[in-house]
Amino acid sequence: MKLINLGCGTRYHRDWVNVDFVSLTPDVIAHDLSLGVPFQDNEIDAVYHSHVLEHFSKSGAVTFLQECRRVLKPKGVLRVVVPDLETIVKQYIKWRDLALTGDKEAQLNYGWIMLEMYDQVARNFSGGYMAQYLSQDEILNTAFVRERMGTAFEIYRRNVENAKSNVVVKQSQSSSKHFERRFMSSSLGRVLNQGKQKLLNPLINQYWRERRYRKVGKFRLSGEIHQWMYDRYSLTQLLTQCGFRNPKVCGATESLIPNWLEFNLDTEPDGSVYKADSLFMEAIK
Numbered sequence: 308m309k310l311i312n313l314g315c316g317t318r319y320h321r322d323w324v325n326v327d328f329v330s331l332t333p334d335v336i337a338h339d340l341s342l343g344v345p346f347q348d349n350e351i352d353a354v355y356h357s358h359v360l361e362h363f364s365k366s367g368a369v370t371f372l373q374e375c376r377r378v379l380k381p382k383g384v385l386r387v388v389v390p391d392l393e394t395i396v397k398q399y400i401k402w403r404d405l406a407l408t409g410d411k412e413a414q415l416n417y418g419w420i421m422l423e424m425y426d427q428v429a430r431n432f433s434g435g436y437m438a439q440y441l442s443q444d445e446i447l448n449t450a451f452v453r454e455r456m457g458t459a460f461e462i463y464r465r466n467v468e469n470a471k472s473n474v475v476v477k478q479s480q481s482s483s484k485h486f487e488r489r490f491m492s493s494s495l496g497r498v499l500n501q502g503k504q505k506l507l508n509p510l511i512n513q514y515w516r517e518r519r520y521r522k523v524g525k526f527r528l529s530g531e532i533h534q535w536m537y538d539r540y541s542l543t544q545l546l547t548q549c550g551f552r553n554p555k556v557c558g559a560t561e562s563l564i565p566n567w568l569e570f571n572l573d574t575e576p577d578g579s580v581y582k583a584d585s586l587f588m589e590a591i592k
Protein backbone atom coordinates (compact mmCIF):
# COMPACT_ATOMS: atom_id res chain seq x y z
CA MET A 308 0.00 0.00 0.00
CA LYS A 309 1.28 3.50 -0.81
CA LEU A 310 -0.26 6.03 1.57
CA ILE A 311 0.39 9.79 1.58
CA ASN A 312 -0.21 12.36 4.33
CA LEU A 313 -0.19 15.87 2.83
CA GLY A 314 0.46 18.93 5.02
CA CYS A 315 1.34 16.53 7.84
CA GLY A 316 2.90 19.13 10.18
CA THR A 317 4.19 17.18 13.18
CA ARG A 318 1.42 14.55 12.94
CA TYR A 319 2.68 11.69 10.80
CA HIS A 320 3.27 7.93 10.72
CA ARG A 321 6.31 6.22 9.21
CA ASP A 322 4.18 3.82 7.12
CA TRP A 323 2.99 6.90 5.21
CA VAL A 324 4.87 9.22 2.86
CA ASN A 325 4.58 12.55 4.68
CA VAL A 326 4.74 15.92 2.94
CA ASP A 327 4.79 19.51 4.25
CA PHE A 328 6.17 22.94 3.30
CA VAL A 329 9.09 22.47 5.64
CA SER A 330 10.85 19.27 6.68
CA LEU A 331 12.62 19.09 10.03
CA THR A 332 13.04 15.31 9.86
CA PRO A 333 13.89 12.69 7.20
CA ASP A 334 10.34 11.29 7.72
CA VAL A 335 8.84 14.35 5.99
CA ILE A 336 9.36 15.46 2.37
CA ALA A 337 9.55 19.26 1.92
CA HIS A 338 7.27 20.43 -0.88
CA ASP A 339 4.87 23.31 -1.62
CA LEU A 340 1.57 21.56 -2.39
CA SER A 341 0.23 24.60 -4.25
CA LEU A 342 2.71 23.55 -6.97
CA GLY A 343 1.04 20.11 -7.21
CA VAL A 344 1.16 16.77 -5.40
CA PRO A 345 4.64 15.29 -6.09
CA PHE A 346 3.65 11.77 -7.22
CA GLN A 347 2.90 9.96 -10.50
CA ASP A 348 -0.63 9.41 -11.89
CA ASN A 349 -2.54 6.43 -10.39
CA GLU A 350 0.25 5.61 -7.93
CA ILE A 351 -1.33 6.03 -4.48
CA ASP A 352 -3.79 3.87 -2.49
CA ALA A 353 -4.89 6.54 -0.02
CA VAL A 354 -4.43 10.30 0.26
CA TYR A 355 -5.00 11.90 3.67
CA HIS A 356 -4.89 15.51 4.69
CA SER A 357 -5.99 16.97 8.00
CA HIS A 358 -6.61 20.70 8.53
CA VAL A 359 -4.88 21.53 5.23
CA LEU A 360 -7.62 22.10 2.61
CA GLU A 361 -8.82 25.29 4.35
CA HIS A 362 -5.32 26.76 3.86
CA PHE A 363 -5.88 26.87 0.09
CA SER A 364 -7.90 29.61 -1.61
CA LYS A 365 -11.37 28.61 -2.90
CA SER A 366 -9.97 28.01 -6.41
CA GLY A 367 -6.64 26.64 -5.12
CA ALA A 368 -8.60 23.94 -3.25
CA VAL A 369 -10.10 22.70 -6.55
CA THR A 370 -6.62 22.38 -8.11
CA PHE A 371 -5.28 20.66 -4.97
CA LEU A 372 -8.13 18.11 -4.83
CA GLN A 373 -7.77 17.42 -8.56
CA GLU A 374 -4.11 16.73 -7.90
CA CYS A 375 -5.06 14.34 -5.06
CA ARG A 376 -7.38 12.55 -7.49
CA ARG A 377 -4.72 12.37 -10.22
CA VAL A 378 -2.21 10.54 -7.99
CA LEU A 379 -4.80 8.11 -6.55
CA LYS A 380 -5.23 4.65 -8.08
CA PRO A 381 -8.72 3.94 -9.43
CA LYS A 382 -10.91 3.14 -6.35
CA GLY A 383 -8.25 4.77 -4.14
CA VAL A 384 -9.48 6.58 -1.00
CA LEU A 385 -9.28 10.30 -0.25
CA ARG A 386 -9.70 11.22 3.44
CA VAL A 387 -10.18 14.94 4.12
CA VAL A 388 -10.34 16.44 7.61
CA VAL A 389 -11.19 20.13 8.06
CA PRO A 390 -12.48 22.36 10.87
CA ASP A 391 -16.28 21.96 10.74
CA LEU A 392 -17.80 25.32 9.82
CA GLU A 393 -21.30 24.04 10.64
CA THR A 394 -20.53 23.20 14.29
CA ILE A 395 -18.53 26.42 14.71
CA VAL A 396 -21.53 28.44 13.50
CA LYS A 397 -23.97 26.50 15.72
CA GLN A 398 -21.68 26.98 18.73
CA TYR A 399 -21.29 30.66 17.92
CA ILE A 400 -25.08 31.21 17.92
CA LYS A 401 -25.57 29.14 21.08
CA TRP A 402 -22.89 30.97 23.13
CA ARG A 403 -23.79 34.40 21.69
CA ASP A 404 -27.40 33.95 22.88
CA LEU A 405 -26.28 32.85 26.35
CA ALA A 406 -23.55 35.53 26.55
CA LEU A 407 -26.22 38.18 26.02
CA THR A 408 -27.97 36.98 29.22
CA GLY A 409 -24.80 37.86 31.19
CA ASP A 410 -23.72 34.24 31.75
CA LYS A 411 -19.96 34.50 32.49
CA GLU A 412 -19.05 31.01 31.26
CA ALA A 413 -20.98 31.56 28.05
CA GLN A 414 -19.04 34.80 27.51
CA LEU A 415 -15.75 32.90 27.75
CA ASN A 416 -16.99 30.19 25.39
CA TYR A 417 -18.23 32.84 22.96
CA GLY A 418 -14.72 34.38 23.02
CA TRP A 419 -13.14 31.03 22.18
CA ILE A 420 -15.57 30.31 19.31
CA MET A 421 -14.84 33.74 17.83
CA LEU A 422 -11.16 32.76 17.85
CA GLU A 423 -11.98 29.45 16.13
CA MET A 424 -14.01 31.26 13.50
CA TYR A 425 -11.85 34.28 12.70
CA ASP A 426 -8.40 34.21 14.25
CA GLN A 427 -6.78 31.93 11.71
CA VAL A 428 -8.38 33.88 8.87
CA ALA A 429 -7.46 37.33 10.15
CA ARG A 430 -4.15 36.94 12.01
CA ASN A 431 -0.99 38.61 10.70
CA PHE A 432 1.42 36.98 13.14
CA SER A 433 2.17 33.35 13.88
CA GLY A 434 -0.15 31.73 16.40
CA GLY A 435 -2.44 34.78 16.43
CA TYR A 436 -4.69 35.60 19.39
CA MET A 437 -5.52 31.90 19.69
CA ALA A 438 -1.94 31.15 20.78
CA GLN A 439 -2.13 34.00 23.32
CA TYR A 440 -5.36 32.52 24.72
CA LEU A 441 -3.90 29.01 24.91
CA SER A 442 -0.69 30.28 26.51
CA GLN A 443 -2.39 31.85 29.56
CA ASP A 444 -1.29 30.36 32.88
CA GLU A 445 -4.93 29.62 33.67
CA ILE A 446 -7.60 29.09 31.01
CA LEU A 447 -10.91 29.72 32.77
CA ASN A 448 -12.98 27.61 30.34
CA THR A 449 -10.46 24.77 29.96
CA ALA A 450 -13.12 22.03 29.82
CA PHE A 451 -14.88 23.70 26.88
CA VAL A 452 -11.70 24.47 24.92
CA ARG A 453 -10.41 20.93 25.58
CA GLU A 454 -13.69 19.46 24.34
CA ARG A 455 -13.52 21.58 21.17
CA MET A 456 -9.83 20.92 20.41
CA GLY A 457 -9.48 17.27 21.37
CA THR A 458 -6.05 16.00 22.38
CA ALA A 459 -4.50 18.80 20.28
CA PHE A 460 -5.22 20.93 23.43
CA GLU A 461 -2.85 18.95 25.70
CA ILE A 462 -0.23 18.79 22.93
CA TYR A 463 -0.40 22.60 22.58
CA ARG A 464 -0.21 23.22 26.35
CA ARG A 465 2.82 20.90 26.63
CA ASN A 466 4.58 22.87 23.85
CA VAL A 467 3.78 26.15 25.65
CA GLU A 468 5.35 24.82 28.86
CA ASN A 469 8.47 23.70 26.96
CA ALA A 470 8.74 27.08 25.19
CA LYS A 471 8.42 28.97 28.53
CA SER A 472 11.39 27.12 29.94
CA ASN A 473 13.49 28.18 26.91
CA VAL A 474 12.82 31.94 27.12
CA VAL A 475 15.97 34.11 26.85
CA VAL A 476 15.87 37.42 28.74
CA LYS A 477 17.00 40.34 26.56
CA GLN A 478 19.82 42.52 27.94
CA SER A 479 18.95 46.08 28.89
CA GLN A 480 20.09 48.81 26.46
CA SER A 481 19.28 51.64 28.85
CA SER A 482 22.69 53.43 28.75
CA SER A 483 22.69 54.03 24.95
CA LYS A 484 19.01 55.14 25.11
CA HIS A 485 19.92 57.62 27.89
CA PHE A 486 22.75 59.14 25.74
CA GLU A 487 20.43 59.41 22.69
CA ARG A 488 17.77 61.24 24.78
CA ARG A 489 20.36 63.76 26.14
CA PHE A 490 21.79 64.45 22.65
CA MET A 491 18.33 64.96 21.09
CA SER A 492 17.45 67.58 23.74
CA SER A 493 20.65 69.60 22.98
CA SER A 494 20.42 72.52 20.41
CA LEU A 495 22.40 70.57 17.80
CA GLY A 496 20.20 67.56 18.38
CA ARG A 497 17.04 69.66 17.97
CA VAL A 498 18.25 71.21 14.65
CA LEU A 499 19.22 67.81 13.30
CA ASN A 500 15.92 66.35 14.45
CA GLN A 501 13.89 69.08 12.60
CA GLY A 502 15.88 68.40 9.38
CA LYS A 503 15.38 64.69 9.82
CA GLN A 504 11.63 65.10 10.30
CA LYS A 505 11.26 67.14 7.09
CA LEU A 506 13.58 65.20 4.80
CA LEU A 507 14.01 61.75 6.17
CA ASN A 508 10.71 60.88 7.85
CA PRO A 509 8.72 60.37 4.60
CA LEU A 510 11.48 58.02 3.38
CA ILE A 511 11.70 56.22 6.71
CA ASN A 512 7.90 55.84 6.86
CA GLN A 513 7.85 54.51 3.30
CA TYR A 514 10.61 52.02 4.18
CA TRP A 515 8.75 50.71 7.25
CA ARG A 516 5.46 50.50 5.32
CA GLU A 517 7.07 48.41 2.55
CA ARG A 518 8.76 46.23 5.16
CA ARG A 519 5.42 45.64 6.90
CA TYR A 520 3.72 44.74 3.57
CA ARG A 521 6.46 42.21 2.79
CA LYS A 522 6.38 40.72 6.30
CA VAL A 523 2.58 40.38 6.41
CA GLY A 524 2.43 39.07 2.81
CA LYS A 525 5.15 36.51 3.51
CA PHE A 526 3.36 35.38 6.67
CA ARG A 527 -0.06 35.15 4.98
CA LEU A 528 1.41 32.93 2.23
CA SER A 529 3.26 30.71 4.72
CA GLY A 530 0.45 28.13 5.01
CA GLU A 531 -0.85 29.22 8.43
CA ILE A 532 -3.85 31.26 7.27
CA HIS A 533 -7.32 29.80 6.63
CA GLN A 534 -8.44 30.93 3.17
CA TRP A 535 -11.80 29.14 3.09
CA MET A 536 -14.01 27.01 5.36
CA TYR A 537 -16.19 23.95 4.74
CA ASP A 538 -19.25 22.15 6.07
CA ARG A 539 -20.62 18.73 5.09
CA TYR A 540 -22.70 20.28 2.29
CA SER A 541 -19.99 22.37 0.62
CA LEU A 542 -17.28 19.72 0.99
CA THR A 543 -19.56 17.09 -0.60
CA GLN A 544 -20.21 19.50 -3.48
CA LEU A 545 -16.51 20.24 -3.89
CA LEU A 546 -15.44 16.58 -3.83
CA THR A 547 -18.08 15.74 -6.45
CA GLN A 548 -17.01 18.72 -8.58
CA CYS A 549 -13.42 17.40 -8.46
CA GLY A 550 -14.52 14.00 -9.80
CA PHE A 551 -14.66 11.97 -6.55
CA ARG A 552 -17.41 9.37 -6.07
CA ASN A 553 -19.47 8.56 -3.00
CA PRO A 554 -18.34 11.36 -0.65
CA LYS A 555 -19.40 10.44 2.90
CA VAL A 556 -19.12 11.98 6.37
CA CYS A 557 -17.50 9.57 8.82
CA GLY A 558 -16.19 9.62 12.40
CA ALA A 559 -12.57 10.01 13.50
CA THR A 560 -12.35 6.24 14.04
CA GLU A 561 -14.10 5.16 10.82
CA SER A 562 -12.31 4.74 7.51
CA LEU A 563 -12.14 2.77 4.29
CA ILE A 564 -8.34 2.84 4.70
CA PRO A 565 -7.23 -0.60 5.97
CA ASN A 566 -5.91 -0.63 9.58
CA TRP A 567 -6.79 3.07 9.96
CA LEU A 568 -6.76 3.09 13.78
CA GLU A 569 -3.20 1.72 13.91
CA PHE A 570 -1.78 4.90 12.39
CA ASN A 571 -3.07 7.22 15.14
CA LEU A 572 -3.53 10.14 12.78
CA ASP A 573 -7.05 11.25 13.81
CA THR A 574 -7.05 9.36 17.12
CA GLU A 575 -4.72 8.54 20.01
CA PRO A 576 -3.82 5.01 21.18
CA ASP A 577 -6.52 5.29 23.93
CA GLY A 578 -9.18 6.06 21.29
CA SER A 579 -9.57 9.78 22.07
CA VAL A 580 -9.83 12.17 19.11
CA TYR A 581 -6.87 14.37 18.09
CA LYS A 582 -8.79 17.28 16.52
CA ALA A 583 -12.30 16.91 17.87
CA ASP A 584 -13.62 20.09 16.18
CA SER A 585 -13.29 18.41 12.77
CA LEU A 586 -15.45 17.32 9.89
CA PHE A 587 -14.15 13.93 8.63
CA MET A 588 -15.03 12.91 5.07
CA GLU A 589 -13.93 10.21 2.64
CA ALA A 590 -14.50 9.76 -1.08
CA ILE A 591 -13.38 7.36 -3.80
CA LYS A 592 -11.57 7.96 -7.11
Ligand SMILES: C[S@@+](CC[C@H](N)C(=O)[O-])C[C@H]1O[C@@H](n2cnc3c(N)ncnc32)[C@H](O)[C@@H]1O
Pocket residue numbers: 313314315316317318326327328329338339340341356357358359362529530531582
Ligand atom coordinates in the same frame (compact mmCIF):
# COMPACT_ATOMS: atom_id res chain seq x y z
C1 LIG B 1 -3.03 23.23 10.67
S1 LIG B 1 -1.58 22.41 10.14
C2 LIG B 1 -2.14 20.71 10.17
C3 LIG B 1 -1.02 19.76 10.40
C4 LIG B 1 -1.43 18.29 10.57
N1 LIG B 1 -2.01 17.77 9.37
C5 LIG B 1 -2.38 18.16 11.73
O1 LIG B 1 -3.56 17.86 11.52
O2 LIG B 1 -1.92 18.37 12.87
C6 LIG B 1 -1.54 22.75 8.39
C7 LIG B 1 -0.29 22.21 7.76
O3 LIG B 1 -0.40 22.35 6.33
C8 LIG B 1 0.84 22.77 5.83
N2 LIG B 1 0.60 23.46 4.56
C9 LIG B 1 -0.27 24.45 4.32
N3 LIG B 1 -0.18 24.84 3.04
C10 LIG B 1 0.77 24.05 2.47
C11 LIG B 1 1.35 23.98 1.16
N4 LIG B 1 0.95 24.81 0.20
N5 LIG B 1 2.31 23.07 0.94
C12 LIG B 1 2.73 22.25 1.93
N6 LIG B 1 2.24 22.27 3.18
C13 LIG B 1 1.27 23.17 3.44
C14 LIG B 1 1.39 23.70 6.90
O4 LIG B 1 2.79 23.86 6.81
C15 LIG B 1 0.95 22.97 8.17
O5 LIG B 1 1.93 22.06 8.64
